[in-house]
Amino acid sequence: MSTPAHTDLPMPQDLPMPQSGTAFVPTNDEAQTAKEYTSDQEVRWCPGCGDYAVLKAVQSFLPTLGLRRENIVFVSGIGCSSRFPYYLDTYGMHSIHGRAPAIATGIATAREDLSVFVVTGDGDALSIGGNHLIHALRRNVNMTILLFNNRIYGLTKGQYSPTSETGKVTKSTPMGSVDHPFNPVSLALGAEATFVARTIDSDRKHLTAVLEAAAAHRGTSLVEIYQNCPIFNDGAFDAIKGPDKADAVIPLIHGEPITYGALLEDGRGSKAVVRDNGGVRIAPTLDVDPGDVLVHDAQDPDPSTAFAISRLTDAGYLNQTPIGIFRQVERATYDDQARAQLATARGGVSDADPQARLAALIGGGDTWTVI
Amino acid sequence: MTKQIKQLDRVIIRFAGDSGDGMQLTGDRFTSQSAAFGNDLATFPNFPAEIRAPQGTLPGVSSFQVHFADHDILTPGDRPDVLVAMNPAALRANVGDLPRGAQIIVDTHDFTKRNLAKAGYTVSPLEDDSLAEFAVHRVDLTGMTVEAVQEFGLSRKDASRAKNMFALGLLSWMYGRPTETTEAFLSKRFAKVPAIRDANITAFRTGWNFGETTEAFAVQYEIKPAPMAPGTYRNITGNLALAYGLVAGGVTSGLPLFLGTYPITPASDILHELSKHKAFGVTTFQAEDEISGIGAAIGASFVGNLGITSTSGPGIALKSESIGLAVMTELPLVVVNVQRGGPSTGLPTKTEQSDLLQALFGRNGEAPVPVIAPSSPGDCFDAALEAVRIAVTYRTPVMLLSDGYLANGSEPWRIPEVADLPAIDPAFATTPNHEVEGGEPDFWPYLRDAETLARPWAVPGTPGLEHRIGGLEKGDGHGNISYDPANHEFMVSTRAAKIAAIADSLPPLEVDDPTAADGDGAKVLVIGWGSTYGPIGAGVRRVRRVGGKVAQVHLRHINPLPKELGEILSRYDKILVPEMNSGQLRMLLRAEFLVDAIGYNQVNGMPIKAADLAEAIGDLVASTERSHP
């Protein structure tokens, strides 16, 4: 079992957006505590499960939003991670397998005064719920999706998932899986998600910083959280948590050249990300002109470079993976626009007498009167 | 020339042509004119699933039947008195439905060798004696139309498109229909293209004048207006009435509506209509699939909107897991199923009632859902309002079963007074309903109302009532996850009892048995549900007209069934259940009441014919009177 340890990942920056994701959510001036956000239900994950660390981080993070607790809603699907809402003293719905983004779309569209979170797993979000996920991302509905990626089906006891590496031996794949895995970040960028980030269960500081940026983003924020399942997929993320993690984690910071690995004297990492034939590749930092090291631009309207960076994640054992905010751009949200259409349609129409308007509606068209 | 005028009490006309010939529009216009004139009427559009099947072929034939009368009628009629056939395929596809002596008006222009061959005719039916038993009017509708609209400089193709308006004009003359509504309609519809507007209006007038002047049509018919209850009327289709009923439910409950849906025939018009009513606070969400549509609606209900989802049978199949979630979370939700022919993709544009058992039982687990059905196009309004009432009052998904026949068919509808519509109280929870040990106030989401057994509806944004719901079994009262066996058993029976309790709120079930009061009631009861109301009513009338004694009951509520139903059924020797399925209500009645219900079943995608049903009822009445004198 890997012990949760803080990496020394540099903090991603929360880039200011014109309007916050919580712009219309009523605030609470009084200081809140993690305890207030903790429900009376006993947490029932396996000992050592990465979900505990995320729950603790979220319970500590929510009070810092300064929102009214009754205006926060957590929706989840089915899976170990999807039990999450029961442990938070907010409004919540533990729904059905894969459908949380659809339910959250209704919630976020119906009410601008709610802060909406979705909790989902790699199976929940990418297998059964893949369709809802990509459509939520393309519509850009104002919600924050926490995708707990343990690269396994936990709740059903250990079948391979759409993020398991090819060749994985599980109960359902005794000869090794022949499925090619999804890279959730690539998938989200392909769906033109406006906020895409990746973080790690055991790195409370980085996780919290990403959550802050995600909640502040107006639109759909997808946060992939690498989450260890000590029971069915232990050590899946050891490469990025162990002693050699500096060689595996590629930290992304907006506006900074992307380097990682053992530090050089000038403070840069010994490996650098450079452009290559339309994509990107890794090169020894000292071999490239400093001007050629790719500077991370999370606000690039074109997702191509972010996508290229996401491809640096190796699909098997995670020897190398970018962590941080890949993309954070502004685009009108579905729910804001849907509400604006309602407002436009109502423009000038008095709300005072819906009965009279109903009478006019049903009494319209070609009518005749019988006396 | 002076024309003979003949009085008729009712007429059935069928307009038939190629899918591109505008027959639906023609039928619609004739219907509007008849409505404006004051006849009672009923319509039946019938069209292929393909938008434009190959031109001139049998699969491409589209038709619109309208039945209008000087008295109250219940169906669009079985057999047309008049068939307008725009091409050989339209003639061939419909001639089999005509009674001896019917009139046929054909557009001779389209009876070319090629078109005849496409319709499968080797010899033109206009030249042999195959139509000898009908009165055939051979009219060059296309030719005369093209000539009449020459001055507007349209291409020959565009000019000939107006032939449907020529036909409408001719029929309007034959039956003395008022023409103002159609001229106003055409002016508006084609306002942006004056040449087309003028061509259509001219074709319409020329058709009328042709009827008046030609010797080919010697008789004009008169069908007096039908006496109707005082009020303001409009002609309305089922889908429109259903959408209006939902909007009305939003107004009477004060709840914003949220429709989450995915397009599917024949339900899409409900989405189209509701998307126009944003000013009423109606949000419409065209989702990526049916599951997302209902999911979003459930989410909206969770936060205090009234969630609605609309679809047809295949969509219900996809939604069933989500309906179960709404049953478990006990949230208000209206699920509209505009049924069509099944299974699978089935017959998208045809009608059927074959989703009843799916509605009642098509979910995993013990998942009771109220099921209600409208009986006519106009009744879709009331049924939708009733669905909203039950969903909101009892915090439950409600299945509203319309069908293709109701959805697209139309009838005159007396516009209700908005002030008379009953208010619906969402009764949101705003305060804690429970105390934890030590006296701290708390909120229990599954602490029920003693009478309705409904749980409190506390929406996000309400301080102090934060709670979690979900699909896992709930502990009674507190609503936390519970795997306790006794609790599960209790919750299963409580959910069932809540739905059963809806029966307490229903008006008494009406039995139509005219001679019962004299102690000489019928021995045969005909019972139906949904859109068979018209054909059953018409069939029953026919039997009574020739002296047969027969009782009729029609169900709006199929779950829960009205409380009196068992006793009513026990009064009759024979029970006949006509349905457009293989016997689904019959199976339910047998299972619930141990009665020997007999089926009259038709599953051909078409409404039941009143005449055929009357014969079956008549036979049953005769044999029952013989054996149980």
Ligand SMILES: Cc1ncc(C[n+]2csc(CCOP(=O)(O)OP(=O)(O)O)c2C)c(N)n1
């Ligand atoms: C419709 C449906 N199909 C299958 C299941 C069974 N099931 C529950 S959770 C799950 C997979 C969960 O995997 P993941 O989303 O990765 O969550 P984890 O348990 O790993 O957190 C499956 C297949 C279900 N609950 N519902």
Ligand code: SF4
């Ligand atoms: S099975 Fe794995 S993911 Fe599920 S609770 Fe246990 S450790 Fe966590």
Ligand SMILES: [Mg+2]
């Ligand atoms: Mg998983």
